[in-house]
Amino acid sequence: MLWCLTLLTAGLLAGCAVQGQLHNKTMIRGFNALQHKNMAWDKPASRHSFKRMVQLGANAVVLVPFLEQDSPTSVRVRRSDAVTMDQLQAAVNYAHEYGLKIILKPQVLVADSWAGEIDHDQPQQWHVWFNSYSQHMLEYARFASVHGVDAFVIGTELSRAANQVDWPGLIKRVRTVYSGQLTFAAHNVAGVKAFRYWHQLDAVSLTLYPSLGLSGEREEMRRYVEATVQNLKLAVEHIDRPLWVLEIGMPSAQGASLKPWQWQHLKQAKVDLGLQKNALDIWLDALDKPWVSGVFIWAWYSDDHSGGSKDTDYTPQHKPAESIVRRYWRL
Numbered sequence: 001m002l003w004c005l006t007l008l009t010a011g012l013l014a015g016c017a018v019q020g021q022l023h024n025k026t027m028i029r030g031f032n033a034l035q036h037k038n039m040a041w042d043k044p045a046s047r048h049s050f051k052r053m054v055q056l057g058a059n060a061v062v063l064v065p066f067l068e069q070d071s072p073t074s075v076r077v078r079r080s081d082a083v084t085m086d087q088l089q090a091a092v093n094y095a096h097e098y099g100l101k102i103i104l105k106p107q108v109l110v111a112d113s114w115a116g117e118i119d120h121d122q123p124q125q126w127h128v129w130f131n132s133y134s135q136h137m138l139e140y141a142r143f144a145s146v147h148g149v150d151a152f153v154i155g156t157e158l159s160r161a162a163n164q165v166d167w168p169g170l171i172k173r174v175r176t177v178y179s180g181q182l183t184f185a186a187h188n189v190a191g192v193k194a195f196r197y198w199h200q201l202d203a204v205s206l207t208l209y210p211s212l213g214l215s216g217e218r219e220e221m222r223r224y225v226e227a228t229v230q231n232l233k234l235a236v237e238h239i240d241r242p243l244w245v246l247e248i249g250m251p252s253a254q255g256a257s258l259k260p261w262q263w264q265h266l267k268q269a270k271v272d273l274g275l276q277k278n279a280l281d282i283w284l285d286a287l288d289k290p291w292v293s294g295v296f297i298w299a300w301y302s303d304d305h306s307g308g309s310k311d312t313d314y315t316p317q318h319k320p321a322e323s324i325v326r327r328y329w330r331l
Contacts, residue, residue: 022057022328023288028101029329030058031300032247033091035083039303042090046302050094053300056322057329060101062246062296063091063149067136068109072117075128079136080109085143091302092147103296104144105153105185105246106137116159116187130165137170141178151181153246157207159187159194167197185246189228192235203293204236207247209261216257218278222286229286242293249298250279252319253312266312273309277320284328297325 022029031053039046053061065088066080095102108115120126137154144152154170155161167184174182181202186192192206210228213220236243250260253269257279280297287295299314301307307317316322 022284022331024290024292025331027288027292028060028244028294030060030062030100030296032062032064032105032296032298034064034299034301035087035091036301036303036306038305039301040090041083041087041094041302043302045304046090047094047097049300049302049304050098050100052304052317054098054100055330056325057331058100060103060150060294060296061095062103062105063088063095065104065106065140066109067106067133068111069118070111072110072113072119073121073125074110075120075125075132077108077129077132077136079139088143089147092149096148101151102149103151103153103244103246104140104149105156106140107156108133108158115157118158119160120164126161126164130161130170134170134173138173138177141174144180145178149180151183151203152178153183153185153205154201156185156246157187157191159191162186162191162195168200171197171200183244183246189231189235192232198239198241201241203242203244204239205244205246206232207298208232208245209247209249211259212250212257212279214258216255216272216275218282221257221279222282225282225286229289233289233291236291243291244294244296245287245292246294246296247298248280248283248287248295249314250276250283251312251314252276252316252321263314269312271310271312273320276316277324280316280321281324284324288328 035041065083067077068080069077092102120129141152154174183201183203183205184195186195186206198204212224250256251266252271252273253266254272256275301315307315307319316325
């Protein structure tokens with residue numbers, strides 16, 4: 001510790017191993033950018049949201065349009081009106097303006113459930129559902145091609161669908177209309193292990209929301225994160241593809257460390273800004289590895305007045321966690 005302080009005093013910051021600054025400087029990094037109900041992407045003021053991402057050190061962004069279905073067993077998928085194509089195009093334009101690499105990640109919203117619970121009893125039902133889903137993905141892939149999107153995610157957190165439908169067929173169809181990088185966002189390390197088609201894609205991707213323990217104390221969370229990252233390394237070491245962690249995140253809510261994926265009751269939770277700050281600090285440090293090619297935080301809103309000291313949501317906007325992100329990413 002004394003040696004490290006001596007180096008700092010001498011102005012040799014680079015010689016101190018634990019300073020928070022990103023070591024893997026080739027890493028793509030940024031946020032999952034969501035359109036807020038108060039600020040559509042096609043409003044000029046939303047440009048400031050992109051500016052602030054860049055000021056924190058982001059060099060890439062994940063844009064998230066939505067599909068939706070009525071229940072996990074529905075076979076009809078429809079495009080949500082939460083983000084229109086015109087609004088999405090405006091977000092792409094701003095991202096280009098600020099020099100950000102763009103990943104387009106359409107996600108399925110399921111009423112009173114989530115994408116990982118989508119399931120069907122019969123192969124024919126899976127077939128009908130996947131045909132409906134695929135039509136929308138091809139539409140977004142064409143959009144991605146026309147508007148210069150760098151990478152496209154063909155599925156996100158579709159855990160039960162991972163080995164029930166013809167992903168190779170969809171990959172082939174998407175490649176006929178889109179020439180950028182393709183990936184699939186598995187859910188947690190188990191999802192990476194379960195998906196069988198990584199060799200047909202350009203990157204291995206996942207969303208990462210393991211439990212970080214009950215206490216919310218820093219050292220307990222660190223142990224959980226380090227174990228998860230080690231398991232992830234073992235899961236991908238035989239796959240010759242870049243690894244993108246497309247989502248990490250923690251609500252700024254008391255008790256959120258136990259189940260950081262739960263968002264439904266955040267409005268009733270008590271604020272805990274320190275929990276979020278510590279969790280992101282631990283994640284960004286643990287994932288700063290040469291074998292991790294990309295890291296993205298959930299989430300960042302188009303309305304840059306989002307977040308703040310009374311907010312329990314995932315965004316680090318105007319919270320202490322912002323300083324953590326800047327410390328790692330602002331090179």
